[in-house]
Amino acid sequence: MKILILSSDGFEDLELLAPYYRFEEEGFTVDIASKKREKIKGKHDYEVAATKSFDEVNPEGYDMLFLPGGKAATRVRKEDAALQLARHFIEKGKPVAAICHGPQILISAGVVSGKRMTCWPEVSRELKEAGAVYEDKEVVVDGNLITSRKADDLPFFMREVMKKARVPV
Amino acid sequence: MKILILSSDGFEDLELLAPYYRFEEEGFTVDIASKKREKIKGKHDYEVAATKSFDEVNPEGYDMLFLPGGKAATRVRKEDAALQLARHFIEKGKPVAAICHGPQILISAGVVSGKRMTCWPEVSRELKEAGAVYEDKEVVVDGNLITSRKADDLPFFMREVMKKARVPV
Numbered sequence: 001m002k003i004l005i006l007s008s009d010g011f012e013d014l015e016l017l018a019p020y021y022r023f024e025e026e027g028f029t030v031d032i033a034s035k036k037r038e039k040i041k042g043k044h045d046y047e048v049a050a051t052k053s054f055d056e057v058n059p060e061g062y063d064m065l066f067l068p069g070g071k072a073a074t075r076v077r078k079e080d081a082a083l084q085l086a087r088h089f090i091e092k093g094k095p096v097a098a099i100c101h102g103p104q105i106l107i108s109a110g111v112v113s114g115k116r117m118t119c120w121p122e123v124s125r126e127l128k129e130a131g132a133v134y135e136d137k138e139v140v141v142d143g144n145l146i147t148s149r150k151a152d153d154l155p156f157f158m159r160e161v162m163k164k165a166r167v168p169v
Numbered sequence: 170m171k172i173l174i175l176s177s178d179g180f181e182d183l184e185l186l187a188p189y190y191r192f193e194e195e196g197f198t199v200d201i202a203s204k205k206r207e208k209i210k211g212k213h214d215y216e217v218a219a220t221k222s223f224d225e226v227n228p229e230g231y232d233m234l235f236l237p238g239g240k241a242a243t244r245v246r247k248e249d250a251a252l253q254l255a256r257h258f259i260e261k262g263k264p265v266a267a268i269c270h271g272p273q274i275l276i277s278a279g280v281v282s283g284k285r286m287t288c289w290p291e292v293s294r295e296l297k298e299a300g301a302v303y304e305d306k307e308v309v310v311d312g313n314l315i316t317s318r319k320a321d322d323l324p325f326f327m328r329e330v331m332k333k334a335r336v337p338v
Contacts, residue, residue, distance in 0.1 A: 013182070013183075013213065014182075014183070014186055014187070014190075014215070017183055017187065018183070018186065018187040018190050018191075021183075021187050021323040021324050021327065022187075022191060022194075022324075022327075024324035025191075025323075025324040025325075025327045025328050025331070044182065044213040044214055044215065045213055046183070046213065154190040154194070155190050155191075155193035155194040156194075158190065158191075158194045159194050162194070
């Protein structure tokens with residue numbers, strides 16, 4: 001299982017790092033991509049290396065897309081290369097997991113219409129305007145799309161993410 | 170499976186919260202105890218509620234002890250009630266997991282002599298002086314004692330912790 005994380009400076013530290021460690025615990029391979037290859041910094045000052053730039057990622061090589069929250073998502077959604085990556089996973093029916101502000105990337109990619117989803121409360125309005133069916137729940141699973149609201153939802157979120165990750169692609 | 174975490178202000182945020190979420194993902198019950206019942210704050214400013222004080226915990230009700238790092242461990246090791254709790258788990262042969270500065274609590278509890286262990290590099294000297302056999306590895310397992318060095322070791326640490334947690338007590 002190979003997982004791609006898209007993020008940037010301002011990521012919500014626990015939403016990126018707790019799943020990152022969880023995937024490594026399970027023996028999965030995880031790559032973090034950002035606009036450039038560089039160290040990115042979370043809002044709580046943790047740092048992590050983005051080892052790929054968005055435009056050098058070949059999404060065919062990945063089984064799941066993972067989108068953490070924080071202001072990072074606002075930066076990622078402005079990058080066409082990142083949005084193309086997001087569309088690949090949705091179009092191929094591969095699992096996509098997004099938490100907190102992470103769903104903003106899916107809104108900008110134009111792939112949320114008709115989907116049952118959740119997100120950070122302040123993002124719910126634009127999610128609904130983009131045609132998604134918003135639910136205020138710890139985790140919402142619609143097919144291969146898994147969404148949660150905030151870091152405290154991580155136990156519920158990761159339980160569903162791991163179920164999808166354990167299904168052979 | 171019921172897990173007891175001992176900590177205080179100054180905890181290493183990821184070392185407490187990533188395992189906390191991981192245990193909840195698995196459906197385990199987790200209680201955080203501190204000197205008093207209160208919100209405790211990590212070095213990276215995450216907050217979490219300690220719902221028990223050390224002196225009101227009955228350790229008989231728990232299957233595993235979990236000791237995160239950060240300066241919190243320096244505070245916890247000064248509390249006799251916390252050290253008595255640590256001794257209970259070691260004496261009963263229940264799993265004990267400690268990361269980073271967490272092993273300092275076991276040093277003060279007087280239970281490390283002859284044990285193979287690791288810890289935060291700067292703690293290694295006092296660990297050896299207390300009679301432990303120090304190893305500089307991601308994770309060291311000696312019977313039911315599991316130790317790691319730092320947050321980046323969490324994938325290795327949690328893999329071993331979860332193995333012990335899944336064995337019926």
